[in-house]
Amino acid sequence: MVKTTGASVEVRLPSRLGFEKVAMGTAASVAQLMGFPPDRIEDLKTAVAEACINAIEHGNQLNEKLSVGVILSASDHELEVKVVDNGAGISKQPAKPDIDRKMHGEEDPRGMGMFLIQSLVDEAEWVHDSKGTNSYVRLVIRLDKENE
Amino acid sequence: MVKTTGASVEVRLPSRLGFEKVAMGTAASVAQLMGFPPDRIEDLKTAVAEACINAIEHGNQLNEKLSVGVILSASDHELEVKVVDNGAGISKQPAKPDIDRKMHGEEDPRGMGMFLIQSLVDEAEWVHDSKGTNSYVRLVIRLDKENE
Amino acid sequence: MQAETRTTIDRISGTNGAAISVLRFSGDISSTSKDSVLGAWQTVTGDGPVLLDFSKVDYINSSGIALVIQLLMEADKTGRKIAAFGLTPHFQKVFTMVGIGKYAGLHKDEATAAASL
């Protein structure tokens, strides 16, 4: 088996919707090397996709001159993923999506990305930069833990 | 469909055998976004893997402090991939592998990577740096062309 | 392979003989799928029940899920029954997480989904 501990992989994507799929492909390959089971790789792919979509859309505001950085760091028992953009980040978490309010038109049908990220990985943390030029979300997914 | 023209994706891998699979995953995702058919994506994956293995093994001599860079640039009709290492590169192409000589022990059973790269993609070029610190192989795979 | 969403509309007969419309999606369901998802809904005639077939869908993101919710809102407004099938276990879990299961049954295959209506 490939020794992945201590290894770090970095990807840079253009700020164009659709390219989150490239980050999904890269993250899935790293997780596969580390020996993650298929269902956890699916969780990771969706979380990475949503983090990249937010970086492209909200962080870099679809400005194609800016790129999104994805840094994957493997340790013995977990994979850490940082998705970095050039925006100001977020200072507070949005409310948990409420399907009833959505269905009754009282809440935007969108606004589920951060909730999905948090639900699918073992740790999720949004770090914003006071200068507003380098914010990231940091995800951790653990090898020994099944997602419940 | 996702507009990929003009887009460029970059990956950095550690110089550790096995991590060529991460480059394969990234390259496959970009090619999929561009609409390449599955058999051409397989050709690309093998060519990218062999280029990364050579960069890890020969270029960076398994020195984990050095990383391998993979730069994928999409244009209208083709995908260009540069695999960059920190070595001196190669100045002349090795001979085409000869299975009879291999079977009779007259030639190393190895030595097929560059031949496979050249056979599987539409263009392959090895560029070496005189200072010996930045060499790359440049591959091109075309959208409109079936591999024969 | 490509990121386009394609939607075809079929009419099948339910267990009681009543007509069911089936919206079959394929490709990706994302922010660019509005026309394929909500547009297709506009062309469904009558007021009978509707099935959503996700078995050929490779990728759904949160913007795509928002379109599915808008489609459920349309169904709700007109009092149509709706059920989905063919989601991978992963997307079945994701749909359940966001609460979609409360407004549309999520079934394994077409027969089970049709029988549920």
Added chain:
Amino acid sequence: MQAETRTTIDRISGTNGAAISVLRFSGDISSTSKDSVLGAWQTVTGDGPVLLDFSKVDYINSSGIALVIQLLMEADKTGRKIAAFGLTPHFQKVFTMVGIGKYAGLHKDEATAAASL
């Protein structure tokens, strides 16, 4: 999922009733597979024909192909007949490109491969 090569050895009966050894590989065949590929060869007893089963192999690189060539050299030395099956169309093409087809038949499935010996 993981990059390990696993090899199991089966004995089957050919069409004429003679025993055939089958080396079944799974996982990846790369530079780290030497023990699984050449080591397994050492444990094949007798001098009957041998089949190589690639149907569970996900990834083969040029170092892995070099190990397959070394295995063919061993078979050649001892006069054993050898054939392979279960390669994906892509790896069937790659094996043909490097000339392996000249020293081992490349077949679609086990039955065809066994019948060829």
